[in-house]
Amino acid sequence: MSSLDPVVLFFILGALAGLARSDLRLPSAIYEFVTMLLLLAIGLKGGVELSRQPLSELAPQMLAVVAMGLLLPLLAYPVLYYIGRLQRADAASIAAHYGSVSVGTYAVVVAYLGSRSIVYEEYMPVFVVLLEMPAIVVGIVLARGWAASHQWRHLAREMFLGKGVVLLSGGLLIGWIAGVDGVQPIGPLFFDLFKGILALFLLEMGLITVSQLGGLRRSGVFLVTFAVVFPLVAATLGGALGWLLGLSAGGTIVLATLAASASYIAVPAAMRMSVPEANPSLSLAAALGVTFPFNIIVGIPLYHSVVARIHATGT
Amino acid sequence: MSSLDPVVLFFILGALAGLARSDLRLPSAIYEFVTMLLLLAIGLKGGVELSRQPLSELAPQMLAVVAMGLLLPLLAYPVLYYIGRLQRADAASIAAHYGSVSVGTYAVVVAYLGSRSIVYEEYMPVFVVLLEMPAIVVGIVLARGWAASHQWRHLAREMFLGKGVVLLSGGLLIGWIAGVDGVQPIGPLFFDLFKGILALFLLEMGLITVSQLGGLRRSGVFLVTFAVVFPLVAATLGGALGWLLGLSAGGTIVLATLAASASYIAVPAAMRMSVPEANPSLSLAAALGVTFPFNIIVGIPLYHSVVARIHATGT
């Protein structure tokens, strides 16, 4: 039990309370507040790191990561459509969720590495921002074909102006401009409280996860299997990419986790407006009901142990 | 004036603003947030302490404290029913409130001891959790007789799954599992901010207390007297028990204060569903309108001075 990070215990507390039908809930204004703080904090941290090194050095890595974001939904779609026999819109929408990333999962992996003092490339939030979107574009093309392209301007709005993306990339820019000294005075709120805020977030995520279980029961065995197996495949790809790019062990774990995670902030909103005929409860049930808890409880320690073994042999 | 803890000044500010009919209010989402933080923080602190010592050593103390929680409402009920001539349901419900404990009062006594550097047994939150419930059970039996026992399963849900109890005991468990090192990264939110959060909580409590004064006027002299005198009796019992159990001076003050305090989180909710014919404004007016301010302004310093005198002679 002690192998679990204490913040994950808050997730479990939330899940147990939800299963027992407690009336516990974070007020929605507080859940929004907590989410905003996490997004800003992650962005700020990445931005500060960016201000320390030339962007040009990162360009190749960034391109490779975007390529991964385009590839993952293309891998997921045929599985969902041909094997899972889901409707085209549903398959495309779920593929988009799994091609994109979960900020909450990112926060947990960072907390996990932090409490084990494992270093990682601190500019990783750049990858989080970059991975938010490509999968959305792929998902829409999969659902609608290129004919959807006359909507691109409208779609770009939905993608870039959703509050999740604005806060994450806004934090990134502010951190970049202000630099390490500039953000220091706001550090007590955004950095010192980070783990406590994450604990509250995970408490609510536990409750939300449980509330998705109903949708899961209806969606059947295939989706549950997909929601466990696809992350493992994606993590392998992400880990391999991290290795190819020469990332540290910590950075490789983060990239594997990002690949394995499924979005539940930017993508659901964009898909709802762009592919409305996709049933949102399928993708949320899979992403929130299975993949999120799987990643934070089983996945991250697993990716860690695999990467550790490879890096050990590597050196 | 300087004998008042600064957090209590926030209570007074709230009360004055309420009396003057200012439009000041904590938004309800914020009040809920602040309450959740207090409950989790208290639980976490107690849990960490529990992880430091064998539970078995505490078992006798825990039993004694539960016995006190069963005894207090049995003392209160006849006073309320025979002397106060209240309806049976009302007498039982008020007895349950006074047999249980107030988490806000606990937070204030802890802050009070902290600013005077008086040590106390840090596992006290365990007693807070233990004292929440027995009085509820006694109250229901007093109102309904044993016939109510077919409802026990339903009742247990109301009691154990109310959000107050879930957060308090959830925090306790997390603190216990994670231990002192485990909770350290979430300390800035839950421990460093504790007193500031308590100040905000007390600001709102001041406003709430004043809003109960109307109910108080209707409920008359008896209830006001009860709401001052019974806590004194209960504090004497609690203090005596602390002394018998060999607690430190600080621990004795805390136990006296817990005994003297009246619940306004777990009990009102449970009574509302289990003894609906009891008028909730009577018990809230007494607990919030009189006993809470009495304890934090007059009671705690009083219990402190009495315990200090006894401990001085004792040694």
Added chain:
Amino acid sequence: MSSLDPVVLFFILGALAGLARSDLRLPSAIYEFVTMLLLLAIGLKGGVELSRQPLSELAPQMLAVVAMGLLLPLLAYPVLYYIGRLQRADAASIAAHYGSVSVGTYAVVVAYLGSRSIVYEEYMPVFVVLLEMPAIVVGIVLARGWAASHQWRHLAREMFLGKGVVLLSGGLLIGWIAGVDGVQPIGPLFFDLFKGILALFLLEMGLITVSQLGGLRRSGVFLVTFAVVFPLVAATLGGALGWLLGLSAGGTIVLATLAASASYIAVPAAMRMSVPEANPSLSLAAALGVTFPFNIIVGIPLYHSVVARIHATGT
């Protein structure tokens, strides 16, 4: 760009998100929470400082500052009424806004001085409290004549019991009573988080500012000009007063900024009830849409450079 304080970058982020029509918003409960924290923190800081020195020494300065608060709206009114040709009620209401002060602008100037390690008289929050009200009284007399005096009792309630004033002056009193040691335990919430909380506040202010631009377009060139030029005049007066009172360079900058700022918390509420025929969107568009961003982006650095030059020659 790096000359901008990082907290101001949050304002710009909010403004850009608003211009781009992002769905970003602070939940209203959070905006209220953040505002309450700022008001209490500012009050507490000033109160602690007051507890360090005899009030009698400050009395002359306080009188002079109140006189400034009475003078500024009397200067603004004729400009608005005769040159701007606004309705009498509108001219009086806008004059009241500009005679009073903006707590948000105060917080920004204090953050600005802090990150440049420029000292200032820390009892300045007393002036913030004092400057809130005189302009309201003048504004009402301008709108209604002395005949309005039968309403004074009612009006005093609106002024003194508005939550903004209660929190600011309540914080001041608590800080005064508790002193520097007393507030230390609540410091992590109210002082350490101050800049981070200010950043969130400014994010929302950016969004609010942009939402006022519509009102601005309707109100025309005169009002926009007034909202830039009058602050410059007022800042000159405030700076001159600071110089006369022998304030430090930092204190002079703060007083100039206070004079230049326009209220959007206490005054709008009081005016709405006392001079309802004044159109609130005119004064808010000017104060929030122009003067607030002008002061925090252009004004404060400008007042700083002028004061620095004068103090340099002065010494």
Added chain:
Amino acid sequence: MQTETRKLLTVICEAQLESHVIADLERLGARGYTVTDARGKGGRGVRNAGWDRSANVRIEIVCDDKTANALAAHLRDHYYDHYAMILFISDVEVLRAGKF
């Protein structure tokens, strides 16, 4: 436009009852409901709260005549005596008759 007449039942009650009332509604045949948070005053005094203690909720149900009457009677019989609650019924026109 083709519309049909249905009943709109509005229930205002103390927040703590929300889950109980909703369970009752679903059991008695309501196919949907909408809840908003509210505060107010009535025979049992002012209700405007925090920590749920004394806030209200406002529950609306669109349904047919018979269901509305059954729901109203049930709520009256089970909650009126001991809880803060009022309800009222009005006529509304809806587009999809089969849905309600």
Added chain:
Amino acid sequence: MQTETRKLLTVICEAQLESHVIADLERLGARGYTVTDARGKGGRGVRNAGWDRSANVRIEIVCDDKTANALAAHLRDHYYDHYAMILFISDVEVLRAGKF
């Protein structure tokens, strides 16, 4: 089921008026009211707020015909000129006629 017809008066106005309007309603004989927070747009522009500056409230009163008319007339006379406010009245059926 035995029901009686009453009036439901719905007032939507700027949030700052809440306490004033409620005091008026009680003075003019309303025995209860329900308030929810709202936002919106009307002749006086968009109202969606924070720190109360420009939010709305939605106040509902169930009462008899005469009271509804008196309340509506009073509100119109005192607030329509200078404040953001609309009101409308509809028929509702209630169970306890004596209560409203």
Added chain:
Amino acid sequence: MQTETRKLLTVICEAQLESHVIADLERLGARGYTVTDARGKGGRGVRNAGWDRSANVRIEIVCDDKTANALAAHLRDHYYDHYAMILFISDVEVLRAGKF
């Protein structure tokens, strides 16, 4: 008191549609609207949220008969198929006929 009859159109839908629906309403001639946050359950399951993902809004529009029908038809045609949404229409009396 002189009153006129108008229609009250109430739309309950998923929160993410708010800005889209409001844009539609304004384009089709509504002169005002009022929005409150809500949660609920219907054919598309429970909706009670955080981070907006599954919360509802409740939008009210007072308008004349023709506008109400036009709005209702438009909303039905554009949103009923793929989104959580219901709407209903009732009669209300208003004081200022010209306003609505």
